[in-house]
Amino acid sequence: MAIAEVNGQQIAYEAAGDGPPLLLLHGYPQCRAMWRPIAPRLAPHFTVITADLRGYGDSSKPDGVEAMSFRNMADDMVALMADLGFDRFRVVGHDRGARTAHRMALDHPDRVEALSLLDIVPTHHLFADLTKEVAKAYYHWFFLAQPAPFPETMIGHDPETYFMRCLVGFGKAELSDFDPELLDIYRASWAMPGAIAAGCNDYRAAIEVDFHHDAADLGRRVSCPAQVLYGADGAMAQLMDVPATWADRLADMTAAAIPGGHFFPDQSPAETAEALLAFHAGRA
Numbered sequence: 001m002a003i004a005e006v007n008g009q010q011i012a013y014e015a016a017g018d019g020p021p022l023l024l025l026h027g028y029p030q031c032r033a034m035w036r037p038i039a040p041r042l043a044p045h046f047t048v049i050t051a052d053l054r055g056y057g058d059s060s061k062p063d064g065v066e067a068m069s070f071r072n073m074a075d076d077m078v079a080l081m082a083d084l085g086f087d088r089f090r091v092v093g094h095d096r097g098a099r100t101a102h103r104m105a106l107d108h109p110d111r112v113e114a115l116s117l118l119d120i121v122p123t124h125h126l127f128a129d130l131t132k133e134v135a136k137a138y139y140h141w142f143f144l145a146q147p148a149p150f151p152e153t154m155i156g157h158d159p160e161t162y163f164m165r166c167l168v169g170f171g172k173a174e175l176s177d178f179d180p181e182l183l184d185i186y187r188a189s190w191a192m193p194g195a196i197a198a199g200c201n202d203y204r205a206a207i208e209v210d211f212h213h214d215a216a217d218l219g220r221r222v223s224c225p226a227q228v229l230y231g232a233d234g235a236m237a238q239l240m241d242v243p244a245t246w247a248d249r250l251a252d253m254t255a256a257a258i259p260g261g262h263f264f265p266d267q268s269p270a271e272t273a274e275a276l277l278a279f280h281a282g283r284a
Helices: 070-083 096-107 123-128 132-137 140-144 150-157 159-169 180-190 195-216 235-239 242-246 269-283
Strands: 002-006 009-017 021-025 047-051 089-094 112-118 222-231 250-258
Touching (some): 021 070, 047 070, 070 096, 089 096, 096 222, 112 269, 150 159, 150 195, 159 180, 222 235, 222 242, 242 250, 250 269
Parallel strands (some): 112 222, 222 250
């Protein structure tokens, strides 16, 4: 692990491989360790950088809602890659990391060569076109966004139960789908001071900050090649036409379903790596 002092934050990252730079970003409630089953499959073709978003893992955990916006997360990662000597790069994001990647491609189109968005629909779409079925499946968006310290207190009473429920409750996963060593790393990351509050502020920012950033960009389309991957059995795929939600936001899009639910990178790492390689290696 290395730490970069960028954009006023300490960003933890790991790098391996050789070739064009490829940045991998995790989601909630994971950290950069989620990519360990996948990164070695990509490293023969790319310089693979896995990083903890601000508020997660070994990265710094700033206070406040605005600090946890996707715009700030994206700026961190652009600064990290520049610090590593990469002015242009490819990016893969899952969950919150995918939302960060989408914002990055909008705010920094000169930096992002291609992007992969894993198991998300646009943030603005999720709120503006919310159905009762999606609200039920993704209740945590609204629970975590409640004013502090309510969700922090509730989660803090039994973090293990809450976070494990997140891993199995977001769509067709069992704890046996997750590498035991990775689960131990996730447990350690959840126990870090400020981690629970930062995660809550991430979701508060989605409503209070990110929604408005996205509303201002309606009508804009990401111009670089974009890949949309989603879990074939996950809630997103069952409740929405995932590719259709991106059709007017991505100018050059390919889409595919991967076996598994929301956490299909954990459930199907070989298939995920194969899809990522097929997309990004073709643009190397």
